[in-house]
Amino acid sequence: MGIFYRRYLDSAKLKGFDSYRYACVDTSPIAVYISHPFWNWFVQFYPLWLAPNVLTFVGFAFVMGCYFLVSYLDPFLDANSVSSLEDQWLPNWIWLLCSVCTFLGHLLDGTDGKQARRTGASGPTGELFDHGLDSWSTVPFTLTIFSIFGRGEFSVSPVRLLGILISVQMVFIATHWEKYNTGILYLSWGYDASQYGLVIFYLLTYFIGHRWFQFYVNNYFFVICVLSLIVSIYNIMHCYFTSKSGKQSSLYEALLPLLPPILLFTTSLYWALYSPTSIIDKAPRIFFWSMGVVFSNIAVHLIINQMSNTRVEPFNGLLFLYVLIAVSAVQGYFGEYELLILQYLALLLTAGHIHYGICVVQQLCSHFKIYAFSLDYLKHKRRE
Numbered sequence: 001m002g003i004f005y006r007r008y009l010d011s012a013k014l015k016g017f018d019s020y021r022y023a024c025v026d027t028s029p030i031a032v033y034i035s036h037p038f039w040n041w042f043v044q045f046y047p048l049w050l051a052p053n054v055l056t057f058v059g060f061a062f063v064m065g066c067y068f069l070v071s072y073l074d075p076f077l078d079a080n081s082v083s084s085l086e087d088q089w090l091p092n093w094i095w096l097l098c099s100v101c102t103f104l105g106h107l108l109d110g111t112d113g114k115q116a117r118r119t120g121a122s123g124p125t126g127e128l129f130d131h132g133l134d135s136w137s138t139v140p141f142t143l144t145i146f147s148i149f150g151r152g153e154f155s156v157s158p159v160r161l162l163g164i165l166i167s168v169q170m171v172f173i174a175t176h177w178e179k180y181n182t183g184i185l186y187l188s189w190g191y192d193a194s195q196y197g198l199v200i201f202y203l204l205t206y207f208i209g210h211r212w213f214q215f216y217v218n219n220y221f222f223v224i225c226v227l228s229l230i231v232s233i234y235n236i237m238h239c240y241f242t243s244k245s246g247k248q249s250s251l252y253e254a255l256l257p258l259l260p261p262i263l264l265f266t267t268s269l270y271w272a273l274y275s276p277t278s279i280i281d282k283a284p285r286i287f288f289w290s291m292g293v294v295f296s297n298i299a300v301h302l303i304i305n306q307m308s309n310t311r312v313e314p315f316n317g318l319l320f321l322y323v324l325i326a327v328s329a330v331q332g333y334f335g336e337y338e339l340l341i342l343q344y345l346a347l348l349l350t351a352g353h354i355h356y357g358i359c360v361v362q363q364l365c366s367h368f369k370i371y372a373f374s375l376d377y378l379k380h381k382r383r384e
Contacts, residue, residue: 006359009304014367016308020124028189035110035192042107043114051375052116052126059108060133066101067140070094071285074147077158080210081150090147092206098144099202106195109134121375124307125364128300129372132357135172135299139292142168143285145198148205154214158284159272165288166265167225169295174232176299177257180306182239183247188228247309257305257312260298260319264291271326277338279329286346293349294322297356304360318352321345 009017026032046055070090073079079090112130116122142165149155156164171188179185205213236254240246248254268291272280280287297318305312325345328334334341361372370377 004355004358004362006355007363008356008360009308009363013304013308013310014363016310017124017364017367020307020309022122022124022127022185023183024185024187026187028187028192030189030192030196031187034196039107039110039114043111043118046111046115046118048119049375050115050119051371051373052112052119052121053129053372055108055112055115056126056130056133057373059105059112060137062101062108063105063137063140066098067144070098070144070147075285076151077143077147077161077284078151080148081152082154082214083152084150089210092209095148095202095206095210099199099206102141102195102202103199105137106192106199119375120378121370123368123370125361125368125370125372128303128307128364129361131176131303132296132300135303136292136296136353138169138172138295139165139288141194141198143288145201148201148210148213150210158280158287159269161284162268162272162280162288162291164222165292166268167222169261169292170265171225171228173257173261173295173299173302174229176302176306178232178235180257180302180312181236181246181248181254183245184235186232186235188231190224190228253311256314257302259314260301260312260316261295263323264294264298264319267323267326271330274330275338276330276332277336279338279342283339283342286342290322290342290346290349293346293353294318297349297353300357300360318349321352322349 026036028035073090073094078084079088109130112126113122116126143161146156146161151157171190175186175188236246240254246254272287297316301316302312304310322345325341329338329341365372
């Protein structure tokens with residue numbers, strides 16, 4: 001049947017998807033008064049034959065494409081360092097491109113669901129596809145902007161940047177952990193604010209140059225992430241202790257989705273801090289990418305569990321492989337080949353995650369008798 005037809009979803013998950021109903025709360029003032037009115041207007045210009053998943057994927061491609069270009073030009077996150085010569089700086093046009101790609105990525109991500117409802121193509125497959133790609137986008141959204149600052153003074157070390165990436169991913173996973181317990185997706189206020197902030201910041205850098213940002217910045221970012229986590233915890237506690245509508249049967253089951261990401265985060269910090277070859281300094285982007293792929297895989301598993309109302313699996317193959325390699329590296333088993341092992345690991349994890357994603361989407365499309373990137377199936381349903 002081909003390599004992309006493996007059935008990762010069992011009958012219990014498919015049955016859960018059959019009864020799934022989308023429930024979302026978005027109270028962000030920016031979303032309510034700016035984003036949604038603009039998206040409601042803009043979506044009218046899409047042709048009715050355009051599949052929502054095409055919008056989702058193109059938006060993701062804008063974000064990832066921009067990230068790969070910046071990574072190619074600045075592989076070690078040091079081109080714009082204070083100590084770098086002018087001919088080593090990233091070209092100024094790259095920040096205009098980043099601004100445009102971030103804006104388009106946010107626009108397409110915001111209008112795909114509206115296009116789905118407009119065309120009658122709403123369903124769990126599109127939601128999973130959307131949120132799954134969003135989980136992967138935590139890497140480019142977090143890392144691309146730090147190429148503005150380079151390394152050294154007025155910037156952050158790769159280890160501290162790992163802490164920032166973990167903070168962003170914690171907020172993302174907390175949102176879906178919240179839904180796993182409450183049945184409702186409470187969208188973070190910080191999402192729209194961060195997207196518009198990135199667009200403006202990149203545009204400002206294009207006009208005034210990266211040197212203007214050479215000053216010390218306090219840790220306000222971490223405060224915002226902590227506040228988001230507190231809101232998620234409050235919503236979960238309100239669900240269990242006030243409205244009595246919590247979905248899980250025990251505290252252990254309620255907390256179980258946090259085990260895989262916590263294991264990933266602690267393992268990543270352990271590897272970054274104790275690597276015999278200082279691997280995160282030597283190859284920061286490959287390190288962050290590998291960790292981000294595993295995070296996305298964990299997030300997709302959680303999203304599937306909360307959408308299908310099934311129990312979270314505490315471990316998966318990609319996480320196990322990542323932990324095994326990280327521990328082995330710190331123990332010195334790879335010696336001078338640690339970087340080579342990391343490179344092969346990144347390729348293997350990426351291939352495994354892509355295979356998982358394609359197979360899951362294929363299986364859901366087959367189950368619901370739909371197409372991922374075409375709305376032709378709607379014509380057949382109208383004829384029946």
